[in-house]
Amino acid sequence: MRRLTTAVLSTAAVAMAACAPTPAGSAMNGPERAPRACFAVSQVTNFRAGENQTLYLRAGRTGVFELQTVGWCRDLDWANALAITSEFGGGSRLCTGDPVQIVYAGGGAMPNGPCRARVTRQLTAAEIEALPGSSRP
Template identity: 45%
Template sequence: MRAAFTASAVVSALALTACAPTGTTASGPATADGGDPPRARQCFSVSQVNNYTRGRPDQVFLRVGRDAVYELNAVGGCPDLDFAQQVALIPDGGMAGSRLCTDDWARVVVPGSTSPSTVCRVRISRQLTEAEVAALQPRQRP
């Protein structure tokens, strides 16, 4: 019984640290090569996603909560997304539960036109700034 508790405590600790910041914020020191400091990872819960749109064939934008917009990049594109009434977003790895952070991988499941569903593998690239959201074409704004 104690071994099970210890294993679950380790799994819980790993899940909690999965979305922890990975470096300093923009106000922190520069990297050794003189570049910008690493960005803190931005996270959201899958249940907070309330809209999506397609950008380029390999790009998906998610509206998370009221104001946040995240960019996802699909490996090889995401067919049938333009006409889908709904999609499912499933985090890879299983340990993180329903929480996704920038640089995480997930799958977008789209009801298919020629098959029951299409699965697209995506990477959570970044959270857009307010200015970047405003600069999106209206049809790309989730």
């Protein structure tokens, strides 16, 4: 009987500990995440292709976002116009981590794409200044 009582009390103690509140950012809740940087497609005013199939978009007055292509996008460095949409449809607001599709024109008579990419990050002012002039949007 004593073993059964001990087992029941131990199980109850473990169950109650699992329900106890934990401080924010603890291992049980995971780290606190900063809000993702986002932009509206209508805010994009310029773009440039960088090295290694990277695309830089200027969104708004000061925001520059880096997009990394998934695979190879033919003649991306010759693009003079592009359209960008969320890969899964939905609104025109894109955030870091979102998969996108790019259709672009330039270098030839036919549009290229769709080309898959991911919004990697928003660059800081120092990172924008450090970009080579040929990659800075």
